[in-house]
Amino acid sequence: MRTLLIALMFVHAMAVPCLAETFQERIGLCLTCRGENGQSDNVEVPSLGAEPAPFVLIQLYLFREKQRRVEPMTDAAKDLTDDDLRQFSDFIAKLPAPKPPQDGPDAARMERGRGLAQSYHCGFCHNPDFSGRDNVPRLAAQREDYLVKALREYKSNTRPGYDASMAEVTQPISDAEILDLAYFMARAQ
Amino acid sequence: MTLNASIGRRLLRAGTIAATFAAWPAVAQQPAPQPAAPAAAAPTGPAAAPPWAQGRPEAAIGVPLAPIAPPPIPTAADKLPIEKLKAPKGFKIELYAAGVGNARTLRQGDKGTVFVGSRLLDKVYAIVDRGGKREVKPIYSGLYRPNGLAFKDGVLYIAELSRISKVEKIEDNLDNPPKPVVIYDDLPKDEAHGWKFLTIGPDDKLYFEVGAPCNICMPSPAHAQIRRINLDGSGAEVVARGIRQIVGMDFSPITKQLYFTENSRDWLSEDIPEDKLNRLTQPGKDNFGYPYCHQGNIADQEFGWGHSCDEFTKPIALLGPHTAALGMRFYTGNTFPSEYRNAIFIARHGSWNRTKKIGGDIVVAKLSEDGTVKSIEPFITGFIENNNYVGRPADVEFVKDGSMLISDDFNGAVYRVTYSSTVGR
Numbered sequence: 161m162r163t164l165l166i167a168l169m170f171v172h173a174m175a176v177p178c179l180a181e182t183f184q185e186r187i188g189l190c191l192t193c194r195g196e197n198g199q200s201d202n203v204e205v206p207s208l209g210a211e212p213a214p215f216v217l218i219q220l221y222l223f224r225e226k227q228r229r230v231e232p233m234t235d236a237a238k239d240l241t242d243d244d245l246r247q248f249s250d251f252i253a254k255l256p257a258p259k260p261p262q263d264g265p266d267a268a269r270m271e272r273g274r275g276l277a278q279s280y281h282c283g284f285c286h287n288p289d290f291s292g293r294d295n296v297p298r299l300a301a302q303r304e305d306y307l308v309k310a311l312r313e314y315k316s317n318t319r320p321g322y323d324a325s326m327a328e329v330t331q332p333i334s335d336a337e338i339l340d341l342a343y344f345m346a347r348a349q
Numbered sequence: 350m351t352l353n354a355s356i357g358r359r360l361l362r363a364g365t366i367a368a369t370f371a372a373w374p375a376v377a378q379q380p381a382p383q384p385a386a387p388a389a390a391a392p393t394g395p396a397a398a399p400p401w402a403q404g405r406p407e408a409a410i411g412v413p414l415a416p417i418a419p420p421p422i423p424t425a426a427d428k429l430p431i432e433k434l435k436a437p438k439g440f441k442i443e444l445y446a447a448g449v450g451n452a453r454t455l456r457q458g459d460k461g462t463v464f465v466g467s468r469l470l471d472k473v474y475a476i477v478d479r480g481g482k483r484e485v486k487p488i489y490s491g492l493y494r495p496n497g498l499a500f501k502d503g504v505l506y507i508a509e510l511s512r513i514s515k516v517e518k519i520e521d522n523l524d525n526p527p528k529p530v531v532i533y534d535d536l537p538k539d540e541a542h543g544w545k546f547l548t549i550g551p552d553d554k555l556y557f558e559v560g561a562p563c564n565i566c567m568p569s570p571a572h573a574q575i576r577r578i579n580l581d582g583s584g585a586e587v588v589a590r591g592i593r594q595i596v597g598m599d600f601s602p603i604t605k606q607l608y609f610t611e612n613s614r615d616w617l618s619e620d621i622p623e624d625k626l627n628r629l630t631q632p633g634k635d636n637f638g639y640p641y642c643h644q645g646n647i648a649d650q651e652f653g654w655g656h657s658c659d660e661f662t663k664p665i666a667l668l669g670p671h672t673a674a675l676g677m678r679f680y681t682g683n684t685f686p687s688e689y690r691n692a693i694f695i696a697r698h699g700s701w702n703r704t705k706k707i708g709g710d711i712v713v714a715k716l717s718e719d720g721t722v723k724s725i726e727p728f729i730t731g732f733i734e735n736n737n738y739v740g741r742p743a744d745v746e747f748v749k750d751g752s753m754l755i756s757d758d759f760n761g762a763v764y765r766v767t768y769s770s771t772v773g774r
Binding site: 214217218221222225226227242244246284285294295296317322323324325327330 | 376414415418420421422469470490491538539540541543618
């Protein structure tokens with residue numbers, strides 16, 4: 161039901177762009193789902209604030225070319241020009257970084273997640289503070305449910321990604337570890 | 350240029366010593382990068398890092414070295430680095446085609462069409478000459494890492510990550526390309542080193558590699574090998590083992606033996622092991638050493654125990670550490686000066702896991718009559734500027750008009766190299 165609700169929001173948002181003329185109007189529609197301050201309040205919809213522009217550009221490109229199929233986005237991106245992709249990416253990268261939930265994190269679980277992130281070398285590419293760089297996304301304070309979803313998709317090869325790195329790294333990670341990693345990353349500052 | 354010249358000298362030495370590895374320490378004493386002290390202990394933890402990061406020393410954490418992803422959108426024609434590329438006197442480099450996103454393997458069809466595969470995108474392109482105007486046409490989308498291409502008798506063969514397909518009469522149907530017909534799919538589906546290079550031997554069989562599904566690990570009996578199949582997909586057999594990953598192969602026009610580039614393991618050190626140029630002399634028997642032995646003379650720290658490098662087939666030349674030697678072709682034409690006849694041109698994609706980038710060029714390996722390497726020299730340089738890539742060569746191909754094409758998967762472009770004794774450069 162929640163998924164349906166979000167899908168409907170996307171459909172609503174996507175039905176309008178042909179009428180919307182300016183960049184501000186078009187990006188405004190994206191932010192309906194994505195959060196005006198770079199922070200998403202919607203289940204399994206990622207926060208995009210401070211994501212590196214090259215990463216966002218790659219994802220928008222993959223949506224447009226249907227290499228990454230997530231229905232609302234595949235449809236939303238299908239008519240975007242290369243310049244649109246660049247403009248959207250640059251704008252999104254400048255949105256403020258999302259903030260972690262203030263829910264008094266479970267210290268033991270945080271420690272477990274931190275240890276896993278170290279063992280799996282997440283910080284090699286995503287930076288030691290998980291802020292991301294270039295084509296590598298920011299993970300810090302990402303929505304926990306989205307991190308779980310993305311990691312499970314990489315592991316099952318249903319989200320192969322741009323290059324093969326994430327599909328590879330997730331192979332040995334258990335589902336229980338995915339939950340702890342996501343819990344930790346979502347609360348990393 | 351200094352770097353490239355130094356690489357060239359070093360390669361020359363590497364080529365010379367390939368047959369006698371006792372000479373290796375002499376190489377190490379040169380100003381070129383020194384073999385480092387043994388790397389720190391491999392990372393510990395409950396599980397493995399991604400294959401490209403396996404074996405990465407803990408001390409290296411914090412050094413920003415990660416695979417470099419090219420932008421998905423091809424570079425505009427007027428922004429391409431053609432003016433920065435340098436070639437020997439008499440050679441001219443020009444644009445052949447822009448807008449070929451993630452251009453990788455190049456193959457020319459019987460009627461002159463140039464086919465281009467891709468690795469990060471889902472496309473195979475055809476570059477066609479229509480009334481003097483060159484047109485880039487994506488003929489297939491939705492393929493999965495279609496890096497490998499081969500062409501024979503009107504048929505295009507496409508190697509995706511885990512299947513090989515063919516398309517008959519492709520050049521007669523470029524406006525309405527027929528659906529590729531799968532001929533072989535008994536292949537692992539690993540992402541790591543899963544993309545394929547494809548070539549056709551003088552025996553009319555398709556040759557391709559199944560890479561190791563990791564940086565360094567004990568591969569299954571189905572991995573780390575070269576296989577060949579008949580053109581209809583039947584008769585699969587393994588012709589070589591102990592190979593980490595290949596992204597370039599070609600058959601000698603003289604000896605008909607298979608030569609191939611091999612990318613060696615990462616994270617041993619900045620300067621070792623080097624990538625290899627190998628030659629298959631005993632199909633079905635040769636084992637090139639992975640994961641036990643690297644560059645013909647370094648036992649692996651983990652898997653090398655109890656083994657000697659002498660158990661394995663040695664490389665015939667070393668191609669530099671982490672240089673990512675990819676596509677290669679023998680030159681059999683007659684438009685280049687005769688010194689290049691039957692030499693091997695090799696595209697070195699360039700390093701990512703090395704502080705000072707190396708590679709990013711086309712080198713030429715000249716062979717002796719017995720098929721061993723006489724020298725390796727830089728041919729096209731200039732893809733690295735201030736320790737950054739302005740482009741990354743992925744494959745070379747010689748086409749009917751006597752020119753050499755180079756694919757650049759970073760910029761999504763194809764360049765053309767021609768020779769004229771009257772052109773100075």
